[in-house]
Amino acid sequence: MAHAGGITAHEHAGAGEPGEGHDATRRDFLYLAATALGAVGAAAAVWPFIHSMNPAADVLALSTTDVDLGPVAEGQAITVVWRGKPIFVRHRGKQEIEELAKTDIATLPDPQADAKRVKKPEWLIMVGVCTHLGCVPLGQKPTDSRGEFGGWFCPCHGSHYDGSGRIRKGPAPKNLAVPPYEFTTDSTIRIG
Amino acid sequence: MSAPEFRNGLVRWIDHRMGIFSFMHHELHEYPTPKNLNYFWNFGSLAGFMLVVMIVTGIFLAMNYTPHVDHAFDSVERIMRDVNYGWMLRFLHANGASFFFIAVYIHLFRGLYYGSYKEPRELLWMLGLVILVLMMATAFMGYVLPWGQMSFWGATVITNLFSAIPWVGESIVTLLWGGFSVDNPTLNRFFSLHYLLPFAIVGVVVLHLWALHTHGSNNPVGIDTKGKQDSLPFHPYYTAKDLFGLGIFVLFYFGFTFFAPDFFGEPDNYIPANPMVTPAHIVPEWYLLPYYAILRSVPDKLGGVLLMFGAIGVLFILPWLDRSPVRSARFRPIYKQVYWLLVADCLVLGWIGANPPDGMFIVIGRAATVYYFAHFLVLLPLLSVFERPLPLPASISEPVLKGGGAAGGTVKPMEKA
Numbered sequence: 001m002a003h004a005g006g007i008t009a010h011e012h013a014g015a016g017e018p019g020e021g022h023d024a025t026r027r028d029f030l031y032l033a034a035t036a037l038g039a040v041g042a043a044a045a046v047w048p049f050i051h052s053m054n055p056a057a058d059v060l061a062l063s064t065t066d067v068d069l070g071p072v073a074e075g076q077a078i079t080v081v082w083r084g085k086p087i088f089v090r091h092r093g094k095q096e097i098e099e100l101a102k103t104d105i106a107t108l109p110d111p112q113a114d115a116k117r118v119k120k121p122e123w124l125i126m127v128g129v130c131t132h133l134g135c136v137p138l139g140q141k142p143t144d145s146r147g148e149f150g151g152w153f154c155p156c157h158g159s160h161y162d163g164s165g166r167i168r169k170g171p172a173p174k175n176l177a178v179p180p181y182e183f184t185t186d187s188t189i190r191i192g
Numbered sequence: 193m194s195a196p197e198f199r200n201g202l203v204r205w206i207d208h209r210m211g212i213f214s215f216m217h218h219e220l221h222e223y224p225t226p227k228n229l230n231y232f233w234n235f236g237s238l239a240g241f242m243l244v245v246m247i248v249t250g251i252f253l254a255m256n257y258t259p260h261v262d263h264a265f266d267s268v269e270r271i272m273r274d275v276n277y278g279w280m281l282r283f284l285h286a287n288g289a290s291f292f293f294i295a296v297y298i299h300l301f302r303g304l305y306y307g308s309y310k311e312p313r314e315l316l317w318m319l320g321l322v323i324l325v326l327m328m329a330t331a332f333m334g335y336v337l338p339w340g341q342m343s344f345w346g347a348t349v350i351t352n353l354f355s356a357i358p359w360v361g362e363s364i365v366t367l368l369w370g371g372f373s374v375d376n377p378t379l380n381r382f383f384s385l386h387y388l389l390p391f392a393i394v395g396v397v398v399l400h401l402w403a404l405h406t407h408g409s410n411n412p413v414g415i416d417t418k419g420k421q422d423s424l425p426f427h428p429y430y431t432a433k434d435l436f437g438l439g440i441f442v443l444f445y446f447g448f449t450f451f452a453p454d455f456f457g458e459p460d461n462y463i464p465a466n467p468m469v470t471p472a473h474i475v476p477e478w479y480l481l482p483y484y485a486i487l488r489s490v491p492d493k494l495g496g497v498l499l500m501f502g503a504i505g506v507l508f509i510l511p512w513l514d515r516s517p518v519r520s521a522r523f524r525p526i527y528k529q530v531y532w533l534l535v536a537d538c539l540v541l542g543w544i545g546a547n548p549p550d551g552m553f554i555v556i557g558r559a560a561t562v563y564y565f566a567h568f569l570v571l572l573p574l575l576s577v578f579e580r581p582l583p584l585p586a587s588i589s590e591p592v593l594k595g596g597g598a599a600g601g602t603v604k605p606m607e608k609a
Contacts, residue, residue: 055371056377081468084373085372134355135349156474
């Protein structure tokens with residue numbers, strides 16, 4: 001308390017508290033600033049650890065798959081692997097495409113026209129992973145149940161998809177996803 | 193609190209520098225415990241025993257397990273066939289998970305019946321729930337390690353739960369997987385975390401015991417001990433009682449381990465994981481079935497996930513939902529009945545979770561889900577106001593000594609606390 005007099009002289013700068021108000025404010029600021037910097041530093045140090053859990057370079061490198069569509073006859077379906085996930089490829093017939101074009105889009109849970117989901121209407125290419133909780137829907141094999149809308153049926157929690165892979169009934173919120181792909185020739189595609 | 197006089201010189205030497213022997217004597221020997229505890233108070237120590245069994249068997253299994261998608265399934269089969277006593281270690285570990293949950297669920301429902309979550313034991317209760325959540329995470333990741341069909345698809349469905357989170361869900365799932373599907377990076381990190389989390393559980397158990405020893409155990413009549421005549425030293429009275437209970441419990445545990453080791457398992461998990469084919473009927477382990485039933489009862493993805501986590505979340509605020517000052521259901525005539533309805537409701541949810549989600553199962557599942565939440569959010573707050581409890585005994589000793597005249601003479605008159 002030896003400097004009490006000198007501090008009192010600057011009292012008007014403090015919060016009006018008696019005695020060491022000025023010093024306390026200065027210390028509070030330094031204390032808060034140092035703590036905040038420490039917290040930011042700690043948070044920054046956490047990021048490399050979290051990001052190390054994200055896909056590594058070698059995993060990302062496996063991100064394209066080439067598919068030869070030549071051997072797939074009309075009405076047939078094949079499953080290929082892209083990024084560890086099944087990709088459904090179905091060769092659709094004219095009649096089926098016309099039927100799907102007639103669907104009233106407004107009634108769908110995830111409204112999307114069939115034409116928006118394909119690059120060539122006879123080739124439907126989708127990620128074969130149910131948008132509910134990630135099971136693989138049935139419908140690729142001729143013996144599989146195709147659900148109430150003639151497309152795919154997920155046995156885990158009962159989601160029904162139509163011939164365009166659009167969700168029609170059940171807990172899944174979205175249509176089966178369409179992966180990025182392009183036709184490299186008339187009968188081959190590159191997914192990814 | 194006074195330090196006991198140890199006869200061994202070395203013990204005295206150590207205790208003077210670090211009071212570990214005094215501490216153990218105080219907390220494990222003379223620790224005053226209500227003298228009216230019944231066998232439902234055995235399950236805390238049984239859960240602790242199972243935690244030790246799981247850690248020990250797990251450490252030895254890890255010495256022979258390979259966390260790689262190409263080798264995991266085969267390394268588990270090698271443990272079963274070639275490793276000396278490997279079959280025993282694995283079945284003790286797999287059935288141990290079930291019996292750990294059996295002990296913990298009975299422990300939890302004991303707390304619900306006797307009001308052990310009420311003031312001043314709210315933190316004790318919440319720390320217990322933290323242990324339960326850590327146990328579920330650990331058990332789930334352990335189930336993935338053998339890399340069978342149920343392992344793979346269980347991992348896929350459960351990690352996909354996080355995709356329901358708006359905006360960041362998909363990124364979180366990719367982060368959890370370390371790729372674009374459940375694959376080798378996922379298996380590696382699950383093994384790492386499965387090894388880590390049990391030690392986190394040990395840490396929370398220490399906090400749980402700390403909170404317990406601050407106010408001591410609740411008891412079947414739910415009133416506080418009012419002096420020495422209401423309690424017994426923990427050793428030898430409750431160490432002996434707990435050890436006897438442990439013998440009975442272990443009979444059941446070893447009975448399943450050695451005579452029906454696959455009773456709790458799924459045959460599909462003896463098929464190696466195939467990312468291209470989903471089994472027709474995915475079910476989690478029995479101890480997760482009620483939550484799974486709640487998840488499927490809600491037709492909305494995010495809603496289902498929220499309610500599923502909410503089923504545990506609501507237990508965290510239970511001490512503030514049940515405002516009745518009376519702890520034990522023995523003196524709460526209406527609560528006693530809704531308690532058993534809740535038990536039945538949880539069993540129904542478990543049964544629904546094991547069945548495919550169609551027809552009547554959906555209707556029953558929804559009704560049971562609504563009732564579960566209504567119990568905590570509607571019935572308990574209402575009972576706190578409208579229920580008229582029965583008169584409480586004057587002390588713990590009173591009901592214990594009623595009719596047992598001979599013992600009465602040795603008990604000193606009650607000291608007023």
